[in-house]
Amino acid sequence: MAExxxxxxxxxxxxxxxxxxxxxxxxxxxxxxxTQPTGGWLDGAMGVxxxxxxxxSLGEDGETRALAVDVASWIDEEGAYFSFLGSKSFCAxxxxxxxxxxxxxxxxxxxEAIAAAEFAGRAPARLDxxxxxxxxxxxxxxxxxxxxxxKRIGVVTNIVGIRxxxxxxxxxxxxxxxxxxPLRRDAGxxxxxxxxxxxxxxxxxxxxxxxxxxxxxxxxxxxxxxxPGRAEMVLQFRDPAESRLDLLEATLHSLVAxxxxxxxxxxxxxxxxxxxxxxxxxxxxxxxxxxxAEAHAPGGWMLMPSGAGHDAQILARHVPSAMLFVPSIGGxxxxxxEDTAEDDVVLGCQVLATACVSILRELARTxxxxxxx
Amino acid sequence: MAExxxxxxxxxxxxxxxxxxxxxxxxxxxxxxxTQPTGGWLDGAMGVxxxxxxxxSLGEDGETRALAVDVASWIDEEGAYFSFLGSKSFCAxxxxxxxxxxxxxxxxxxxEAIAAAEFAGRAPARLDxxxxxxxxxxxxxxxxxxxxxxKRIGVVTNIVGIRxxxxxxxxxxxxxxxxxxPLRRDAGxxxxxxxxxxxxxxxxxxxxxxxxxxxxxxxxxxxxxxxPGRAEMVLQFRDPAESRLDLLEATLHSLVAxxxxxxxxxxxxxxxxxxxxxxxxxxxxxxxxxxxAEAHAPGGWMLMPSGAGHDAQILARHVPSAMLFVPSIGGxxxxxxEDTAEDDVVLGCQVLATACVSILRELARTxxxxxxx
Numbered sequence: 001m002a003e004x005x006x007x008x009x010x011x012x013x014x015x016x017x018x019x020x021x022x023x024x025x026x027x028x029x030x031x032x033x034x035t036q037p038t039g040g041w042l043d044g045a046m047g048v049x050x051x052x053x054x055x056x057s058l059g060e061d062g063e064t065r066a067l068a069v070d071v072a073s074w075i076d077e078e079g080a081y082f083s084f085l086g087s088k089s090f091c092a093x094x095x096x097x098x099x100x101x102x103x104x105x106x107x108x109x110x111x112e113a114i115a116a117a118e119f120a121g122r123a124p125a126r127l128d129x130x131x132x133x134x135x136x137x138x139x140x141x142x143x144x145x146x147x148x149x150x151k152r153i154g155v156v157t158n159i160v161g162i163r164x165x166x167x168x169x170x171x172x173x174x175x176x177x178x179x180x181x182p183l184r185r186d187a188g189x190x191x192x193x194x195x196x197x198x199x200x201x202x203x204x205x206x207x208x209x210x211x212x213x214x215x216x217x218x219x220x221x222x223x224x225x226x227x228p229g230r231a232e233m234v235l236q237f238r239d240p241a242e243s244r245l246d247l248l249e250a251t252l253h254s255l256v257a258x259x260x261x262x263x264x265x266x267x268x269x270x271x272x273x274x275x276x277x278x279x280x281x282x283x284x285x286x287x288x289x290x291x292x293a294e295a296h297a298p299g300g301w302m303l304m305p306s307g308a309g310h311d312a313q314i315l316a317r318h319v320p321s322a323m324l325f326v327p328s329i330g331g332x333x334x335x336x337x338e339d340t341a342e343d344d345v346v347l348g349c350q351v352l353a354t355a356c357v358s359i360l361r362e363l364a365r366t367x368x369x370x371x372x373x
Numbered sequence: 374m375a376e377x378x379x380x381x382x383x384x385x386x387x388x389x390x391x392x393x394x395x396x397x398x399x400x401x402x403x404x405x406x407x408t409q410p411t412g413g414w415l416d417g418a419m420g421v422x423x424x425x426x427x428x429x430s431l432g433e434d435g436e437t438r439a440l441a442v443d444v445a446s447w448i449d450e451e452g453a454y455f456s457f458l459g460s461k462s463f464c465a466x467x468x469x470x471x472x473x474x475x476x477x478x479x480x481x482x483x484x485e486a487i488a489a490a491e492f493a494g495r496a497p498a499r500l501d502x503x504x505x506x507x508x509x510x511x512x513x514x515x516x517x518x519x520x521x522x523x524k525r526i527g528v529v530t531n532i533v534g535i536r537x538x539x540x541x542x543x544x545x546x547x548x549x550x551x552x553x554x555p556l557r558r559d560a561g562x563x564x565x566x567x568x569x570x571x572x573x574x575x576x577x578x579x580x581x582x583x584x585x586x587x588x589x590x591x592x593x594x595x596x597x598x599x600x601p602g603r604a605e606m607v608l609q610f611r612d613p614a615e616s617r618l619d620l621l622e623a624t625l626h627s628l629v630a631x632x633x634x635x636x637x638x639x640x641x642x643x644x645x646x647x648x649x650x651x652x653x654x655x656x657x658x659x660x661x662x663x664x665x666a667e668a669h670a671p672g673g674w675m676l677m678p679s680g681a682g683h684d685a686q687i688l689a690r691h692v693p694s695a696m697l698f699v700p701s702i703g704g705x706x707x708x709x710x711e712d713t714a715e716d717d718v719v720l721g722c723q724v725l726a727t728a729c730v731s732i733l734r735e736l737a738r739t740x741x742x743x744x745x746x
Contacts, residue, residue: 143551160550164597176586177533177611177680178516179704181579188587189572196569199562206554213549214561216595224537224588224607224645234597238550272597307550331552 004056006071011125014075014117015086020055022068025133027360028319029054029352030072032086032311039078040338046326046345047138048073054353067360070132074311081110087311089124091318127318133363134285135315138324138352140340142308144331152344153293153301153351154325155286158240159313160209160305161278163249165235167194167256167269173221173229188219188228190265195233197255202237205251207244209305212237234272240305242278279313285322285359292354293324296347324352377429379444384498387448387490388459391428395441398506400733401692402427402725403445405460405684407453413711419699419718420511421446427726440733443505447684454483460684462497464691500691506736507658508688511697511725513713515681517704525717526666526674526724527698528659531613532686533582533678534651536622538608540567540629540642546594546602561592561601563638568606570628575610578624580617582678585610607645613678615651652686658695658732665727666697670720697725 001008006018016033020026031047051071058064074086081102088095096102100111114120146154171187195214202212213236219228235252239245256267286303293301306323315321326348329339374381379391389406393399404420424444431437447459454475461468469475473484487493519527544560568587575585586609592601608625612618629640659676666674679696688694699721702712 142548144556145553175515175681176584176588176609180518181584183517192565192568192572195565199565211549211554213600215549215592215597215599215601217590217592219588219590222589224609226588227586228588236549236597308548
């Protein structure tokens, strides 16, 4: 960062921020540099390197030397302690109670990890409404849509909202040999019926970008010769629009109510705490990204939602934000095998750089700094 | 047993046998005296006490004193080492390889347990074809059919056959946010669809005594945000008739073949080793039990299959065998709460005693000892 002409700091939670020495409106560009335990080389890190490369190359060109690009490498996007720690801190969002006492897999608290890294007592870096006119983040897609569509760049329209529900079934555990079918209160059978009904009904209500997943099922006690007395499943659904998430949640309510009315099994469900609201990306920034993509790869880009969460959804609550995707080979991510074609890695950076310049030239001229709503 | 005039022995596996000193054809009566870890006071033990009480009371009555009743208390019906150890040994059925090396929950082998009990080296007790004209076993029902029907005695027609299948689904694990529905290979979704299809189709093919259970489901890796790449379920079905079990198994084959042809998930299934063949109880012995039940409880008895396994299914392969059930309160068994009304316990013993006398009088007169087929 120092070589790129930035004033670099590591803040009190571990965010690495490189601030341009140019005055006036600045564009913030970045991503996260952590990944999952068996994650690949691009997830997050690629977006940080893009930002650094753009800051460096703009500084080397006389025509762009005066533009201000600040670079961010957010800490703990993936949630080793809790998700979006760095970007939430940067935006001064309220932290959970006792946030510094959250422990990681090694049992060490976040406060201990920060102290061990010698960041304790440092000031948090903060978004500067008087300076930052927008936030851009590039990322690998982590899915197979660009590849399937034969496109090289995705301009993100929305980051999907996520709702998780734990659905619990209470019946009566009994002997699988001596209990006739009409006398059974089989919690597992009720789970299968409801899961099937959800799959069928959600398919009718889904948009092109709706996804739903039953990732966990448990039958108690789980033995071949015992009728399950209790059962549990986790249903997750995602959509770019809160309105459709509301509709799907209302449908879940009505399917559970119908099953409760029809059967002898008590079915209850509760939203898990880790839901996320759907977040729209800024339209003006999308326009700049799209024009830049068309210039570098005519016909080779598309608009698309992000099915995964990103720091941009935190920043978007505070400053105009947008995202650019490059294709993931085979849709693979969070895996050592994660990769992107070298040409696509280069193209993504060129598109982001071009958009960055046009945004800074246009917005610095027309808009006041801070949140445009 | 000695007080009841029987010659009592404990054999080389732990069967306790009380042999009548009366010569000629004898009826063997008994059950098992083990139960499950949290089992109740009647399971198995009641049938042993019935046999002992019948041997004792017949010996006290001048009219029945010459009849021969041998009493059996089988070891390990429940399978602490392996199911039906005692009755299989008594019938000289082939043992599994290295049967004495099978270990129990405490890690001790069966051979060590037998040695610790000081039974090692004793001869096994054996069925005597020249003496034993039949086998009778009384047991608690362990289900709720008698109670639901308002009956006090069940005369068992068949012991159901059991088939267990492990069904495995192989898809592709992926990100639950970034993988659109059409690109998914969701092993859990395929499991839900097949489980639902099995439930629907089996209901159409079931007889009054058919039961089927999905007691275990597992999705891998089992996280809310990950599309399951693998899934597994265990399907068990039971029926008194092998022909219907064959039909259900053929239906499972065809449902799996259809699902494999339709989808992108590889589905494979295999029969678990612990299947049991359906076993018919002897018709003549059922007739004697029914007549005795009608005498003691007019209109208060019924014919019914046994949904659970019993030593009688082993004996039935070698000697005419039949079973009598008394009601389980609330259908509960294998639980400390297991119980039967005292009147019903007494009635069951009276019916079995009456049937025992009529069988010994009629069969000793008309049939040669040994297997009548």
